[in-house]
Amino acid sequence: MGKRLIGAVVLGLLVAAVGVGCSTHKKSAGANAAGAGLGEEGLGAGSSLEKYKQGTLGAGEEGPLKDIHFAFDSYELDEAARGALRDNGKWIKDHAQAKVEVEGHCDERGTVEYNLALGAKRARAAKDYLVALGVSADRLTTISYGEELPLCHEHNEECWQRNRRAHFVVVSE
Amino acid sequence: MTRERAVMAAILGMTLTWTNAGTAQVRGTIFGPGTRSYPVAVSPLKSLSGPAADVGSRFADIVAADLTLSGYFKILDRAAYIEKPEASGYTVDAINFDNWSVIGALALVKGSYTVEGDNLTLEARLFDVYQRKQLTGRRYHGSIGELRRMANKFADEIMAQFTGERGPFDSRITFVSTRDGRFKEIYVMSLDGGDLQQITKTQTINVSPSWSPDGRSLLFTSYKRRNPDLYSIDLLGGHEVLLSQRPGLNLGGRWSPDGTKIALTVEDEGNADVVVVDRGGKVIRRLTDNWAIDVSPSWSPDGRQIAFCSNRGGGPQIYVMDADGGDARRVTFQGTYNTSPAWSPKGDRIAYTSRLDGGFNVFTVKVDGSDARQLTQSAGNNEDPSWSPDGRYIVFSSSRSGRSKLYVTDANGASQVQLTHGGGDDSSPTWSRWLE
Numbered sequence: 001m002g003k004r005l006i007g008a009v010v011l012g013l014l015v016a017a018v019g020v021g022c023s024t025h026k027k028s029a030g031a032n033a034a035g036a037g038l039g040e041e042g043l044g045a046g047s048s049l050e051k052y053k054q055g056t057l058g059a060g061e062e063g064p065l066k067d068i069h070f071a072f073d074s075y076e077l078d079e080a081a082r083g084a085l086r087d088n089g090k091w092i093k094d095h096a097q098a099k100v101e102v103e104g105h106c107d108e109r110g111t112v113e114y115n116l117a118l119g120a121k122r123a124r125a126a127k128d129y130l131v132a133l134g135v136s137a138d139r140l141t142t143i144s145y146g147e148e149l150p151l152c153h154e155h156n157e158e159c160w161q162r163n164r165r166a167h168f169v170v171v172s173e
Numbered sequence: 174m175t176r177e178r179a180v181m182a183a184i185l186g187m188t189l190t191w192t193n194a195g196t197a198q199v200r201g202t203i204f205g206p207g208t209r210s211y212p213v214a215v216s217p218l219k220s221l222s223g224p225a226a227d228v229g230s231r232f233a234d235i236v237a238a239d240l241t242l243s244g245y246f247k248i249l250d251r252a253a254y255i256e257k258p259e260a261s262g263y264t265v266d267a268i269n270f271d272n273w274s275v276i277g278a279l280a281l282v283k284g285s286y287t288v289e290g291d292n293l294t295l296e297a298r299l300f301d302v303y304q305r306k307q308l309t310g311r312r313y314h315g316s317i318g319e320l321r322r323m324a325n326k327f328a329d330e331i332m333a334q335f336t337g338e339r340g341p342f343d344s345r346i347t348f349v350s351t352r353d354g355r356f357k358e359i360y361v362m363s364l365d366g367g368d369l370q371q372i373t374k375t376q377t378i379n380v381s382p383s384w385s386p387d388g389r390s391l392l393f394t395s396y397k398r399r400n401p402d403l404y405s406i407d408l409l410g411g412h413e414v415l416l417s418q419r420p421g422l423n424l425g426g427r428w429s430p431d432g433t434k435i436a437l438t439v440e441d442e443g444n445a446d447v448v449v450v451d452r453g454g455k456v457i458r459r460l461t462d463n464w465a466i467d468v469s470p471s472w473s474p475d476g477r478q479i480a481f482c483s484n485r486g487g488g489p490q491i492y493v494m495d496a497d498g499g500d501a502r503r504v505t506f507q508g509t510y511n512t513s514p515a516w517s518p519k520g521d522r523i524a525y526t527s528r529l530d531g532g533f534n535v536f537t538v539k540v541d542g543s544d545a546r547q548l549t550q551s552a553g554n555n556e557d558p559s560w561s562p563d564g565r566y567i568v569f570s571s572s573r574s575g576r577s578k579l580y581v582t583d584a585n586g587a588s589q590v591q592l593t594h595g596g597g598d599d600s601s602p603t604w605s606r607w608l609e
Contacts, residue, residue: 049396053376055355073488073510109533111512111526111556112380112601113425114482114489116401117438117445117466120422124443142443143400144422148357148378 058151065168089133107160119144214278239328244588341561352597392426416454436470460498480514524558548586
């Protein structure tokens with residue numbers, strides 16, 4: 001019971017502050033045990049990582065917030081992306097308790113590390129635009145999945161276009 | 174001069190140009206990899222401890238596979254060998270070299286072994302058939318489980334005899350694979366695909382494995398605690414340390430050559446920058462501070478410089494900076510998308526991935542930015558190059574035959590061999606140094 005309580009407290013802290021930087025060492029068993037628990041419960045149901053783990057990523061959407069899309073090797077927001085962000089921003093402002101995680105994704109082309117960095121830029125660009133629209137920055141977190149979590153697995157532009165996205169997950173409401 | 178000798182002299186000249194190394198000792202005929210022309214017989218070793226197992230032929234199989242992979246040698250078919258290992262000797266005096274020259278062998282591997290319980294003592298010799306003399310001999314002691322390493326070490330020794338430089342086979346490759354399901358897990362294998370070991374079983378995303386200089390542990394980035402954090406895992410005991418867990422990316426960790434610090438990509442407000450952290454993961458120094466993406470650090474072998482990928486000039490390009498972050502200068506100028514730099518252990522060139530006509534190919538370039546060479550020209554994506562410990566080969570991933578698999582090429586791109594097969598995608602290979 002005690003362990004569970006500690007787990008719940010740790011979980012709460014993590015959700016509240018999504019990864020406050022520190023550099024403590026953890027032994028394998030401890031990190032694994034804690035990691036599994038946190039990973040399972042800390043995510044909103046709509047998280048792409050959680051869907052990937054469940055095997056349901058790309059199976060169908062979902063959620064009140066719209067994906068936005070990007071050109072290859074770009075994190076610029078085009079008019080369609082800005083339009084979707086205005087809608088998303090309105091929803092977030094209308095739901096004053098909602099916290100949202102912005103995921104940045106890439107298509108399969110290019111290398112893994114660069115795409116993880118590019119995904120971080122995409123998520124940040126979306127977040128910055130939402131903040132500019134008046135959404136409080138502390139309600140928005142970002143994470144990059146690079147090319148790791150494609151919605152679609154074919155090797156053509158239609159599929160790549162779907163995968164080059166920022167995805168918005170309501171973490172708490 | 175016979176025709177054969179004239180050909181040998183020509184080949185020798187060519188190779189001296191290719192190696193371009195004043196230190197190379199030429200003790201035999203050497204050639205460029207990819208020519209696959211030097212005929213070698215690799216005889217199974219003779220058992221001195223009774224009719225024991227298949228140790229002798231497994232040793233020969235591994236040596237033969239290594240030498241074939243090197244691109245220098247043609248292994249003569251064992252069925253053609255006249256001398257059978259159990260019924261013949263393995264010293265200069267006891268070998269009838271006519272039995273080997275008649276089947277076309279210019280070099281011969283023979284030897285013996287003794288098994289006592291789990292202990293293996295193995296003696297391998299390399300002979301010049303034409304001159305009827307022993308070129309080198311090695312004795313190895315260990316457990317039977319170390320047979321593969323003994324064979325890999327002897328293949329490296331054979332390479333040293335013929336090319337003046339130790340071969341790359343006593344080493345391992347770490348990579349990412351989905352062979353066990355849809356999750357990207359970290360694996361380690363030897364170059365011939367043997368000794369495959371699954372390192373992570375986290376059922377989440379794991380990326381960018383790399384070696385510690387002593388080959389005993391790996392760095393990798395895992396989403397297992399949800400954020401992409403940097404871990405170190407000990408290969409023997411499985412002991413794992415969470416090294417860096419800053420919010421956002423903790424990506425592409427690379428130990429400095431002296432093993433004192435780690436270059437790492439971290440994220441600051443969505444922007445990736447390269448930092449150096451100490452053994453405990455504490456930031457020592459920020460190397461890049463730029464609005465653009467800076468990612469994928471790769472140390473020069475002397476530890477004084479770091480190559481990295483940045484899109485500060487528009488698209489991603491390869492840059493080199495001093496190890497303290499100073500004096501960043503661009504290295505790649507062809508193409509609009511160059512990523513994943515890997516600094517050669519010889520120090521002279523940097524391998525990278527380049528987007529070309531919609532596909533991706535492996536290139537190398539001199540550190541001063543001159544002499545860019547394209548190594549792969551095939552369909553599919555060829556990515557994430559990493560150098561062998563001797564600097565003569567490069568491992569990379571390619572989707573040329575469908576799913577992403579690992580391939581090895583010599584540093585000129587002449588000889589490209591598929592290393593991994595089967596289901597799943599294999600990617601992000603990183604070659605260790607020589608094992609100790």
